[in-house]
Amino acid sequence: MPPLLAATDIAKRFGGVVALDGAAVACEAGEIHALLGENGAGKSTMVKVLCGVQPPDAGEVLYDGRPIAFRNPAAAAAVGIVPVFQELSLIPDLSVAQNLFMGREPRSRIGLIDGRRMRRDAAALLAELGFAGINPAATVRDLPLAERQLVEIAKAVGRKPRVLILDEATSALTARQVEHVFAVVRRLRDAGTAVVFISHRMDEVRDLCDRATVFRDGTHVGTVAVDGASHEQIVRMMIGRALxxxxxxxxxxxxxxxxxxxxxxxxxxxxxxxxxxxxxxxxxxxxxxxxxxxxxxxxxxxxxxxxxxxxxxxxxxxxxxxxxxxxxxxxxxLALVPEDRKTQGLILPLSVSNNVTLATLPRIARRGVVSPGAERAATLTMRDRLAIKTAGPEQPVRFLSGGNQQKVSIAKWLLAExxxxxxxxxxxxxxxxxxxxxxxxxxxxxxxxxxxxxxxxxxxxxxxxxxxxxxxxxxxxxxxxxxxxxxxxxxxxxxxxxxxxxxxxxxxxxxxx
Amino acid sequence: MTERADGRGRTAIDADGANVANTANAPSRPGSAPAGGRTADGGAWLRRNRTILIPYGLIALLLVAAAIRTPGFVTPGNLRGQLVLASYLGVIAGGQTLVILTGGIDLSLAWNLNLSAILLTQIAADFSPAVAAAAALGSAALVGLVNGLGVAYLRIPSLVMTLGMNAVLAGLTLVYTNGSPQGDAPAFVRSLAVGRIGGVLPWALLFWLAFGAALIFALRRTTYGRRLYAVGNNREAAYLSGVPVRGVLVATYALCGLCAGLGGLLLTGYSAQSYLGMGDPFVLQAIAAVVIGGTSILGGAGGYGGTIAGAITVVLLQNVLQIVGIRPAGQQILYGLIVLLMLFVYGRGARVRE
CATH class of the missing domain: 3.40.50.300 (P-loop containing nucleotide triphosphate hydrolases)
Known part of the structure; x- marks a missing residue:
């Protein structure tokens, strides 16, 4: 059977950084396909290429056997490719129901949004997915992170996708919630949906997925049947060495x-x-x-x-x-490394050096004047101690991979001893x-x-x-x-x-x- | 995160100019030019410094336009005069740059400036010029301090806090002067604003140079500067990193007030006396200078180097519009459009805040 969605030989470069080069993935209808790789391996970039967020620099995406090029995510969604991202896309001040039907609200006869039907449909959708504990009228802002993630998933599933892409969509969920989501995903698979699944939790991949494609440094390393591959084998493919x-x-x-x-x-x-x-x-x-x-x-x-x-x-x-x-x-x-490194732990546009020294500025300064030498020394010490991969102390932290960002967030507090x-x-x-x-x-x-x-x-x-x-x-x-x-x-x-x-x-x- | 390294993020990176500008002394990045990379180093440099280059390019453009229309405009004497005018605006906009870097805005500088100018001339009538200048600057800094306390502790949005303050100050000034300010600018203030060393080098330019150097140094090399950018970019993360967020805000508004006071002194020296409404044009001009200079109106990115160019641009623009023969109404329209255009040009690059 030809794959429903296939990308071959994809290259994508951001400025001087090569995110993808010779990357490929193919997902069949009725299959749950894992995308594996360390952070920075290019998984998220591939997802963005697949669903129209980023056009590839080179390579071809085939959907139903025909080459496609989406101008934007809405175009991809219109033909049935729907992603759920790790970063939440819900609008916090709207209700769960309004978010679920964002852009496709049910209309009354005179063309106004039919709020009552929307809430009813939302409740039905949530119940069908087993997320019945979530009140469709609740404001998203008031929901805990895990429930927001469930709403995000429900929003995608509600669009009846032919290809559902879950990019770290289960990272904030409890074990029981994950089970609910998996039941939904399996049901979709059995109904012929192609599912692309990204998770850092290997046991989730083992539990859920049929096949797995492994990326390393933006390149396709291999595709294996999950049942036929040992844990060690997959990890070795991911990191290029034994774990x-x-x-x-x-x-x-x-x-x-x-x-x-x-x-x-x-x-x-x-x-x-x-x-x-x-x-x-x-x-x-x-x-x-x-x-x-x-x-x-x-x-x-x-x-x-x-x-x-x-x-x-x-x-x-x-x-x-x-x-x-x-x-x-x-x-x-005391030192606190907070939950959300992107909004609480780090100041993303600022440099590695500025972030690392932020909590201990008086130590690298005399009478309020920062010593560039002391600042650089402190940053490099931390870079070496934590093996932070960065182009240099002046690189803005938002260009680092998630793991390296977290190391910067921790380094800031290590300096405070x-x-x-x-x-x-x-x-x-x-x-x-x-x-x-x-x-x-x-x-x-x-x-x-x-x-x-x-x-x-x-x-x-x-x-x-x-x-x-x-x-x-x-x-x-x-x-x-x-x-x-x-x-x-x-x-x-x-x-x-x-x-x-x-x-x-x-x-x-x-x-x- | 590499996935985010797309072109759209540009302004947010290069715009924290004060931080990234240090890259010049840092050793060149290994691996930043991968094999086959098409981006030439010059192109990268241009992109990184775009926010600074645009206003300086605008200055050149304006000069060329003026030179074509009125050849007499581009003479050393006239350009020196323009720079002196820009120095007044540049000092006022210096404080506004700091406040905008925190993500706030100071609308009270119109009457803060005016009150300090009036205090200067009225007090100088009875006391020594030094006492008068100290009172003028002290009052301006105090007003800024109150703004800062309101914004930091009472969490009043800066727009509302400073707009209210502006109205209060306008009223106070009217009561204090009974509608007609008295007195003249002390001699040393006049020399500072319009005097020249050896008849050549204006004191005002020298003052601006020192002021600018101090401000740029404060932004790039002091703990205050580091914390200012942290607060402006992400108040929550700054707070969780032990940055004294309220202290930074209060200090910033107080400094902004002080700059308005300095501006009041200079303008009083320029016109030899104080008058009601003298600060009014400078609110929008100062914001325009900051914005044209590439400082993000959302805060956290930019610096004083751009504002210097912005101030010169604003002053030149006014004069060029005049000599090109556009009527005041047209000047206003063009002036507003250019500010909006700059916001659009820079805003396109800014990352949408979540």
Whole structure:
């Protein structure tokens, strides 16, 4: 059977940067086809070429056997090629229903938008997809990130695509939401839709996809049947070398937590945080787990002084930290690597150097005048320490790949030499190689005596990396897991509020208070 | 992220001129010219500096137009006069550049400038010129400080805050002067505005040179400058990086006020006295100078090097329109259109904010 959508020998260059060169992918009707590769390998560029966002410099895109050249995404959508991007495209101030039917609103007889029918159709669509928990009348701005992503997917599916492209569209979803989405995608496949699927989570690819095409450095490396290829084989194709152990080994549990660097007592913030107490010891990685949106992100923000009106007490090295002021938190020895590196962690148009030194400007300046030598030295030290791939210290960070951007966001805080790092999902949306580097860095930091409080939406990271994990539910820590108890199963059951009495050591959660 | 490196992102990169301009001393980037790359280095340089080159190109164009129409226009003496006029605007627009870099705007500089000019002449009648100048500049900086406090702490949009302030200042000035300002500009202010060293080099140009050098240095090489660009580009990320966002804003509006005060001094020296409404034309002119100079009206990108060219362009434009024989009404229309055109030219490159 000829492929429904095929791109051959695609080249795309942005200024001096080669994004694609000799790239190819072919997806058949009734197939879920994974696009794999590290960040910067050209997956997203390929998606943009396929759906009309970027015209290729060279090469051919065939749709239904005929060459096509879309002038814009709307033209691609009109013939049934619909993408869902990692960056969300919803309009925050409109309702879910309005977003779902954006540009194809149902009309009443006199040509006005039929709001009632739109809401009804939206509810029907959401229910059909198994996203019934989302209120079609809700304003998108008020939805948690995960639900917004579901709406994004529903918006695409509602257009009845012949080719559905999911570019990192599941990165913010919880395991259960991912399952819902996968059920939908499988149903579409069985009905003859071609699906192109991009994810950094290899288990998702294994679970869902029929075939996989691997890119490396903008070039087509190979296409394999997912069932017939081993994990190692695929990873080797992606990174060009064999992958060793994913997580760095835990140090022998010596006197961990002998000294509490961070001691949080009864932290409260409105309804979002309800009496959270925890400690992070010297040399310890403490994981925050639980379903998405149970207060983990709020906890990190509250600790870093971003929120006003936080109650409770935070001690760092036994000294109380003034709450409600990030500069006080910084001065006390806290650092926050926030969730969204593009809007919170970095200032994208500014250079690598400007970003890296932003939190520690007084250290590279004398009487308010920046020393270019000190600035350059600080930047290069961090570049080498974290192996940041950049054309130079003056390159704007928005030209770096996701993983390298995240390294810059972390480098900024390494320079500040804090006692405790607060990390909010630092590996989200970055490639395997960069993830491993960040894991190794976290271990290196704890080996030097720092503490790390680490929230991840990826359970395997909590299990593989953390010394202890705290499971949060509705703004409170409901369970502490450590040692042999720190397993996927225990994390999941605690996250959904299942009480388990059989497992020992589970009652220690409150003991620290 | 490489995927974003498309041509449309240009302005956002090169426009943070103050930062990228340092590239000149940085070693050339390895790997920035891949084999087969068609982009010549000259082309890249042109693109990077487009926002600076456009206003300087405009200046050349205006001079050529003027020279063709009125050969007498392009003489050293006349050009010197034009530059002196540009220096007044350049100083006023310096403060506006800082405020626009934060993403705000200062509309109060019309009457802030006017009040400080009037304070200068009225106080100089009774006290020493130094006291009068200090009072004038102090009042201007204080007004800016209040603007900054309103914007930073009360989160009043700068447009509203400064527009309100402008009205308050206009009223205060009327009450204070009873409708007719008294006194003359002190001698040293007159020398600063219109005097020349050895009859050749205007003091005003020398002052502008020092002012410009200080401002460019502040933007490129000080912690204040770094933080200003951070706040202007992304207030949230700056705040989460421990940048004292409110402090930066307050300082910026205070500096802008101070620049308006300096402008008031210069203009008073130029016309030898103060009068009501003397600041009014300079609000739009200062914004035009900043915008023509390539500073993004959204904040975070640009610098004073462009504003210098912008100020010269605005002054030349006015005179050239005059000598080409376009009537005041037509001048206004053209003037407005050119500002809008510049916003369009630069705006096309600006990344849409999400």
């Amino acid at each position: 060793r152990e994913v997580f760095p080994p835990r140090p022998v549990p010596v006197e961990t937590a002998s000294e509490a660097l961070l001691d949080v007592r009864e932290l409260g913030w409105g309804e979002a945080l309800r009496g959270v107490s925890l400690t992070v010891g010297r040399g310890e990685i403490v994981g925050l787990a639980g379903l998405d949106g149970q207060g983990q992100g709020d906890l990190l923000f509250a600790l870093f002084g971003v929120y006003a009106g936080v109650t409770g007490q935070v001690l760092l090295r036994r000294r109380p930290v003034r709450l409600g002021d990030p500069r006080a938190a910084m001065a006390a020895g 804090p006692s405790v790092f607060l990390l909010h999902d630092p590996t989200r949306g970055i490639d395997v190689g960069a993830k491993q580097e960040i894991y190794a860095l976290m271990r290196a930091l704890t080996a030097q005596g720092h503490g790390v409080l680490f929230f991840s939406t990826d359970l395997s990271e909590i299990v593989g990396l953390c010394d202890r994990a705290l499971v949060m539910y509705e703004g409170a820590v409901v369970r502490e897991l450590a040692g042999d108890d720190l397993t996927d199963a225990n994390l999941v059951s605690a996250a959904v509020g299942v009480t388990e009495t059989a497992v020992g050591g589970g009652q220690r959660a409150a003991a620290t208070a």
